[in-house]
Amino acid sequence: MSDLASEQAKAATAKPLGLYVHVPFCASTCDFCAFYQTKPTAEGVERFLAGIESEAALVEWTRPVTTVFWGGGTPGLLSPRDLGRLAELVHRRCGGAPAEWTVELAPASVTPQRLAALRAAGVTRVSMGIQSFQPALLDALGRQHTREQVYAAYDLLQAADFPSVNLDLMFALPGQTEAEWAADIREAVRLAPDHLSTYCLTFEEDTALWIKLSQGRVKLDPELEARLYESTWAQLAGAGYAQYEVSNFSRPGHECRHNLNTWHMEEWIGLGPSAASQSHGWRGANVADLDRWQADVSRGERVTEDRVALTPSLLAEDALIFGLRMNAGVDVAEWKHRCPRAPWAGVEELLGRLVADGLATRQGERVQLTNRGRLLADSVGAEVMEAFRPLVPA
Numbered sequence: 001m002s003d004l005a006s007e008q009a010k011a012a013t014a015k016p017l018g019l020y021v022h023v024p025f026c027a028s029t030c031d032f033c034a035f036y037q038t039k040p041t042a043e044g045v046e047r048f049l050a051g052i053e054s055e056a057a058l059v060e061w062t063r064p065v066t067t068v069f070w071g072g073g074t075p076g077l078l079s080p081r082d083l084g085r086l087a088e089l090v091h092r093r094c095g096g097a098p099a100e101w102t103v104e105l106a107p108a109s110v111t112p113q114r115l116a117a118l119r120a121a122g123v124t125r126v127s128m129g130i131q132s133f134q135p136a137l138l139d140a141l142g143r144q145h146t147r148e149q150v151y152a153a154y155d156l157l158q159a160a161d162f163p164s165v166n167l168d169l170m171f172a173l174p175g176q177t178e179a180e181w182a183a184d185i186r187e188a189v190r191l192a193p194d195h196l197s198t199y200c201l202t203f204e205e206d207t208a209l210w211i212k213l214s215q216g217r218v219k220l221d222p223e224l225e226a227r228l229y230e231s232t233w234a235q236l237a238g239a240g241y242a243q244y245e246v247s248n249f250s251r252p253g254h255e256c257r258h259n260l261n262t263w264h265m266e267e268w269i270g271l272g273p274s275a276a277s278q279s280h281g282w283r284g285a286n287v288a289d290l291d292r293w294q295a296d297v298s299r300g301e302r303v304t305e306d307r308v309a310l311t312p313s314l315l316a317e318d319a320l321i322f323g324l325r326m327n328a329g330v331d332v333a334e335w336k337h338r339c340p341r342a343p344w345a346g347v348e349e350l351l352g353r354l355v356a357d358g359l360a361t362r363q364g365e366r367v368q369l370t371n372r373g374r375l376l377a378d379s380v381g382a383e384v385m386e387a388f389r390p391l392v393p394a
């Protein structure tokens with residue numbers, strides 16, 4: 001191997017590689033949920049675990065996995081024994097324990113036995129979706145847990161002593177007042193997790209809440225949403241949680257590395273029905289159907305939908321969209337270097353406009369959104385997409 005080739009091989013090995021596993025089981029469907037999930041049955045779980053083995057065997061693993069994320073669905077619904085089986089796969093692909101390994105949990109399924117299985121496997125980070133501490137709002141979301149279950153589950157998480165714990169909250173819920181949201185944040189802060197994710201409720205097509213919205217039974221209030229965003233940021237900053245992305249806050253050193261790598265347009269492999277991948281020069285999602293996915297992988301095929309080639313232009317576009325959602329912003333020079341033929345004149349014009357309008361700041365080649373810009377991150381993202389059209393083949 002030449003010196004250059006050996007340097008390139010070394011650099012490729014040092015690059016992070018994520019592994020996302022979609023565990024598609026939920027006991028019931030939350031009213032806002034657009035993720036692929038199905039009710040767990042013994043046979044379905046068996047087919048899922050066998051399918052994960054088959055799919056992993058079809059992937060060309062070019063380097064060890066560095067971060068792992070089990071999402072869903074509700075990975076925490078698997079039995080301790082099945083969690084152990086899934087963990088064996090992680091150990092094989094990581095060549096030991098990954099640097100970070102997150103598992104999503106729902107309060108109602110947290111048990112000492114499951115937590116012990118995850119801890120023994122080497123899981124470093126658990127993320128529990130609590131959404132709200134208010135019983136009426138949990139009902140409005142169709143969540144199947146109670147406030148008491150949240151506290152009981154949190155006590156168990158603390159006793160299990162995971163290196164990092166995240167809690168997920170949601171705001172702009174139907175009927176939620178500003179005072180109720182402030183109280184939810186206060187209560188989450190009182191529990192003192194290492195990381196908090198706060199998501200503004202979105203109405204995804206074909207969800208129960210979307211139907212209510214289209215029937216006029218719930219209403220959108222963009223001005224209230226903006227106030228809730230701003231009060232969240234102020235309240236969490238005051239409590240020592242640094243914002244590092246529009247919806248994510250952490251104590252020092254507890255940022256989610258897996259998600260950061262994804263937003264930095266690094267590579268990850270997704271296993272399981274509906275799981276997305278970005279690697280080997282393409283991005284796409286597995287079929288969102290347990291039976292079809294399992295049939296495909298068991299006959300040796302990974303069938304992905306919406307598969308696109310990862311051109312430098314596409315990566316640069318997404319690096320800007322996701323980069324601007326992060327507080328650290330994006331280094332435009334890096335992406336110009338990686339993708340010299342993208343339509344940078346249009347992008348520069350847009351960035352100049354964002355700065356002139358007070359929505360972004362620029363220091364050298366690093367561009368960051370201001371708080372006002374971050375409130376408009378979705379429409380800024382849409383403008384970035386516009387600026388990259390038409391894509392220049394690169």
Ligand code: SF4
Binds near residue numbers: 026035072073129
């Ligand atoms: S628990 Fe999560 S994945 Fe399951 S239905 Fe609720 S929001 Fe969707």
